């Protein structure tokens with residue numbers, strides 16, 4: 001049985017950690033072996049449970065485990081080989097060692113390692129459910145785009161280099177005065193590439209979904225809408241929206257009545273915007289939901305009888321169907337308009353740009369040989385038609 005993986009994301013401070021922790025507490029209570037893990041550098045997951053969370057999973061209640069990935073330490077372990085090479089290059093170029101250290105710390109490296117740890121946990125066989133407390137939206141999107149982007153980069157740069165380097169290593173080292181990477185460096189790069197591919201498959205595959213947390217405020221909802229578009233672009237499946245901090249109705253004072261009215265209006269918009277997705281609600285409580293009990297109660301009230309582990313029905317954001325003359329690739333891009341979307345073919349890749357986000361989509365083998373015949377954006381769906389020329393002539 002595949003592991004049920006649920007990622008929580010949303011704007012800063014809306015209640016991602018609370019929702020992730022609450023969902024995990026509820027799942028554990030219902031009998032599932034559950035891990036809740038944070039990819040966020042802020043260590044708030046431990047605070048929510050009122051325990052110090054460690055680098056290894058810690059059990060905080062029956063079947064409920066919490067983990068805080070310490071990316072820095074893992075970074076040193078997995079990246080050491082590649083970094084070692086880069087350091088030797090910079091050293092021979094006369095860069096002083098401290099500056100060189102700083103230069104070789106890749107931006108985004110911590111996030112990569114959080115992802116690798118997530119994969120380790122999902123494939124470990126220890127868990128039925130893995131809940132991920134993500135960093136705020138922008139970082140999460142960068143994180144989720146990373147496996148594919150980095151993979152494509154590594155294939156290009158290191159794939160070509162390896163062939164050339166192997167043949168020319170002795171000559172180049174002498175001529176350039178720069179050490180050429182050993183095979184072990186390339187092995188390390190390849191391993192990382194494979195691992196990242198697995199992460200991508202795991203998070204866009206069956207059993208994995210993303211949940212958007214928001215508060216009923218116009219600005220927050222606007223960001224959630226953009227996230228839905230971008231997550232779909234990257235092939236991740238969003239399975240619900242959790243509207244948090246809803247002011248309870250009642251009470252006489254005008255301040256509260258004002259908020260209740262304004263939130264009601266925004267909640268209506270949320271339901272319309274995200275039609276087709278469940279919208280769960282949780283009340284703004286009188287105190288912080290902290291500790292296993294309070295978190296489980298928070299989640300139980302929010303899901304209101306729905307199974308928090310339910311998986312969405314229907315297709316994921318990307319589908320390929322055969323047509324009479326070829327095939328059609330469909331990518332759901334909710335809310336996207338024609339002018340927002342740009343499409344280009346680059347060898348075996350389709351480059352899809354939506355606003356400031358870009359996906360380098362490696363075309364499935366079946367489509368690679370065929371030309372793009374047409375593309376359009378309609379009702380939040382990008383349709384790309386491929387024409388199978390050879391077969392037509394047969």
Ligand SMILES: Nc1ncnc2c1ncn2[C@@H]1O[C@H](COP(=O)(O)OP(=O)(O)OP(=O)(O)O)[C@@H](O)[C@H]1O
Nearest residue numbers: 012013014015016017018245283284285287288289
């Ligand atoms: N429904 C609620 N009622 C009362 N307090 C809440 C509610 N939801 C969250 N909080 C509190 O609000 C604060 C922020 O929530 P939380 O840490 O879950 O947000 P976050 O989205 O993870 O924030 P960050 O972006 O900083 O990671 C916490 O102190 C939390 O206990």
Ligand SMILES: [Mg+2]
Nearest residue numbers: 016017040044
């Ligand atoms: Mg948080």
